[in-house]
Amino acid sequence: MKKILIVLVFLFLIMLSASRISAEEINSRAVTYMDLTITKGGTINLKSQTDNAFSNHIKVFLNMPQINGMQTRRLISVEGPDEHEVSVDEWGNDILMLKWNKPPVGKDLSYEIVYNVKLGKSELEGKRMKPPTSEYTRPNEDIMQIAYSLKRDTDIETLFEINRWVYENVKYDLEYTQSVETASWVCENRKGTCDEFSNLAIALLNALDYNAWYSAGWAYSGKGWEPHAWVKVYLEDKTVGMDPTWLEYPIDATHVEFTTIPDSNNTEYVQSEGSGYKIIWTKSDVRLEINEYNKENITKVTANVLDDDMKGGSYGVITAFVEAEGCHQGTLTATSCTREDGNPLLEFLNKEKHIGFCGSESFNFFFRSSSTGSMFTKYSCPVVISTSEGDRDIVGVAIEGTAGNPDLYVSSTDSIVVGSRIEVLVKNFDSGTIYTDFNGETQTKDVSGEDAEFFFESPDVPGKYQLIVFADSGALETREITVLSNRVLQISKIEVPSKADLGDNVTINVTIAADSTSNGYVELIFGSHKDKQEFSILGSSRREFTFPISLQEAGKKDISVKVFTDIYQDGWAGSLKVESREQAITDGAKDILSMILDFFIQLGEMIENLLGL
Numbered sequence: 001m002k003k004i005l006i007v008l009v010f011l012f013l014i015m016l017s018a019s020r021i022s023a024e025e026i027n028s029r030a031v032t033y034m035d036l037t038i039t040k041g042g043t044i045n046l047k048s049q050t051d052n053a054f055s056n057h058i059k060v061f062l063n064m065p066q067i068n069g070m071q072t073r074r075l076i077s078v079e080g081p082d083e084h085e086v087s088v089d090e091w092g093n094d095i096l097m098l099k100w101n102k103p104p105v106g107k108d109l110s111y112e113i114v115y116n117v118k119l120g121k122s123e124l125e126g127k128r129m130k131p132p133t134s135e136y137t138r139p140n141e142d143i144m145q146i147a148y149s150l151k152r153d154t155d156i157e158t159l160f161e162i163n164r165w166v167y168e169n170v171k172y173d174l175e176y177t178q179s180v181e182t183a184s185w186v187c188e189n190r191k192g193t194c195d196e197f198s199n200l201a202i203a204l205l206n207a208l209d210y211n212a213w214y215s216a217g218w219a220y221s222g223k224g225w226e227p228h229a230w231v232k233v234y235l236e237d238k239t240v241g242m243d244p245t246w247l248e249y250p251i252d253a254t255h256v257e258f259t260t261i262p263d264s265n266n267t268e269y270v271q272s273e274g275s276g277y278k279i280i281w282t283k284s285d286v287r288l289e290i291n292e293y294n295k296e297n298i299t300k301v302t303a304n305v306l307d308d309d310m311k312g313g314s315y316g317v318i319t320a321f322v323e324a325e326g327c328h329q330g331t332l333t334a335t336s337c338t339r340e341d342g343n344p345l346l347e348f349l350n351k352e353k354h355i356g357f358c359g360s361e362s363f364n365f366f367f368r369s370s371s372t373g374s375m376f377t378k379y380s381c382p383v384v385i386s387t388s389e390g391d392r393d394i395v396g397v398a399i400e401g402t403a404g405n406p407d408l409y410v411s412s413t414d415s416i417v418v419g420s421r422i423e424v425l426v427k428n429f430d431s432g433t434i435y436t437d438f439n440g441e442t443q444t445k446d447v448s449g450e451d452a453e454f455f456f457e458s459p460d461v462p463g464k465y466q467l468i469v470f471a472d473s474g475a476l477e478t479r480e481i482t483v484l485s486n487r488v489l490q491i492s493k494i495e496v497p498s499k500a501d502l503g504d505n506v507t508i509n510v511t512i513a514a515d516s517t518s519n520g521y522v523e524l525i526f527g528s529h530k531d532k533q534e535f536s537i538l539g540s541s542r543r544e545f546t547f548p549i550s551l552q553e554a555g556k557k558d559i560s561v562k563v564f565t566d567i568y569q570d571g572w573a574g575s576l577k578v579e580s581r582e583q584a585i586t587d588g589a590k591d592i593l594s595m596i597l598d599f600f601i602q603l604g605e606m607i608e609n610l611l612g613l
Contacts, residue, residue: 026293028220028254029330029389032121033294036256037076038065041112041284044270046105046277053105053276060098060270060281063258064115065217067094069239071119071257080111092128093259105277112284119253128234130211131262136199137214139207140184143200147207149418149460155235156327158208159242159249160356163329165461166201166244168354180264194229195264197245201231202263213260215241218288220254225288232260242329247354248388249329256288295390299324301332303385303393306472312379312402313371314474316346317435318395320385321362322355329356330388334365337381345370345381346397349468349478364437366468366476369399406430407556407577408475409498412467413491414562414571415482416458422481424454426469427498428577437468438481459483479573489514490570491563492542502554502580508547510561512570514539520565527557554580 040062046055064086065073073094078084081098089095100109133139139147150161173191181189183203186196198214205212211234219228230243230251241251259266270279300323310316320332332353336346346367353363365385378400386392409427416422426434431448438456445452459465467479493511500506510522516539524531524547537543551557557578562571 025223026220026295027390028222028252029248030295030298031220031253031293032296032298033292034119034253034290035292036115036117036119037287037289037291038115038117038256039112039287039289040115041110043282043284044100044103044109044111045107045280045282046103046109046272046274047280048105048277050276053274055103055105055272055274055277056101058100058103058109058270058272058274058279060111060268062096062098062113062268063266064094064096064113065117066257066260068257070121070241070251070253070255071117074116076114076116078111078113080109091131091259091261093261105274117256119256121250121253128211128213128239128260130234131213133203133206134263134265136180136182136263136265137202137206137212138183139203140187143183143187143203144207146187146461147204150204151208155210156358157356159205159233159240160327160329162201162204163242163244163247163249164354164356166197166204167247170197170200170244172197172245194245198229198231199264201242201244205231205233211235214263214266215255215257215260216264216266217256217258218286219243219251219256228255229264230255247330249327249356253293297391298389299328299330299387299391301385301387301391301393303383303395305383305395305397307474308396309398309400310369310474312369312399315366315368315470315476316397316474317470318365318367318383318385319362320365320393321360322357322387323360324357327356327358329354331355332363332388333386334367335384335386336367337383339370345379345399346383349466364435364442366437366470368476369397371402406471406473406475407575408469408471408477409556409575409577410469410477410479411494411496411572411574412479412481414479414560414573415484415487415568417484417487418458418460418462420458422456422458422467424456424467424469425574426452426454426471429471433472435468435470435472437470439465482568482571487569488516488565489518489520489537489563491561491572494561494572494574496559496574496576499577499579500551502551502578504551506549506551506576508549508559508561510545510547511542512537512545512563513542518565520563520569523562523564525560527553551576551578554578 067073082101083099085097087095087097098111103109150165152158152161169190171191176192180195181192183199186192186200202212202214213232215232216229218225230241232239232241242249243251270281272279302321304319306317332355334348334351336344339345346369348365348367355363381397382394383397384392384394412424413422424436429447434445434447434452436443436454439459441456443454462483462485465481465483467481470476489512492513495509497506514537519536521532521534522545526549531547533545535543555578557576559576560573563569
């Protein structure tokens, strides 16, 4: 009696076999061309289960390097089977079929296939129909809400946001190398490997009606070849590749595509016609050998420091201008020189930025210099600004003495709701330039003795975001702003004096407005002082709270107000300038001294100009 035996093996398990390379370590992101020899092999054994076991034929169906706008393929040799042919599966992928006629039972049937593959860096490719969604890439309600919040005005901006969001919100976890999880599971648990990263990215793209596919093969990580998966998106006029696991767009010329399918649930398989045996399929290591490759400066970075001669303990900013041909996504990193103890001389607020742009864009790195402790000690610190593709620029920062920077008085809301606007107020600042940075958006104002207001639109995704306020005098303040999807009550008014004298008794008035009946408390923190007042409030009503404070210490005093029900609802953060009479006199003397120094500096410059020095 004859029967058909079919053995299915997940692609993901296939790719667990190690791959080797005989070449030096390279930065794959800078590779624009690569010539490879790829060898793929294995052994089939029909292990007898009965005395009369037999087989009429056995067929092995293997994924093979594809031919597309980024890569070409030449089949060099096929050793082992009686026959072989290339066919096309239902998704348009080339499949290599190996066939043995009347194979003997109990004997190893070995095969080895050798390809030559040439890869380039391109976005142009043919069309492909939109794939059906499956359990692995079907968006649930949470995924759809996230996708809508990431949608931007253009396709490329939307792809950047989805690629970045998956990269930043899913943790790479090797525990999941032997399983494949659905996009819904990944969205809830936020961990996985490249399969999970890709499934979630595809689900987010599906929610926005993009034509997105799962692509798998091998990619060079910088140290060696790895089985890898990424995402291809078919737009109206082109096809693009994005890699949410490695935050890369477009994909580099080391991504060797073996298949493009709707999701990560892919198979290679064996078919056999016969009876009385069990199929044992053993796969050899896939070998990828680099014959030739080219590298180019995909990105170009130019860096400038606002003040290259600064005081120790003060803040500064380095602006990096990045250029690329077309659109690009990757990372930008700032690396400081180190002190004798091995610690960085400059402390960056964020030393790595995830960037996405088309053509060119500028990005700010804010930092604080270490205090040298002496006006006679001077450090010269080179800072390297580098792109993920390997281009870099070096700027020098000179640090001498210790700063006596003025305080920066900033007030802002502590939370906003998606779709609302955040207001930032800078007070008590004499003159100079103020830089504000919120969620990657930078605003700048020149100030001369007046308060400065800045307004930012809220991000579309709930979470915590950083606000940075920097003055060119060397002062800096940061705030953590919480973006909420909704809330039932909020702070509608805050009354805080901007200045007060030492020994005064002041009051801080807080008014809250409720959309529905709520119970909770308002908490105020002023230095080490903490005060909490409970409330019960009806819907569509307001309540005012008064917090008395006695000012016992001079200087800048930070104030924080938060409103809670059973969860955090709203908040505000600011500061109060407390002055003593002696401090006012000292500040006045400093102003006079500064005017005198400015006069002599200007006089010296006039003399130099007159003498032609």
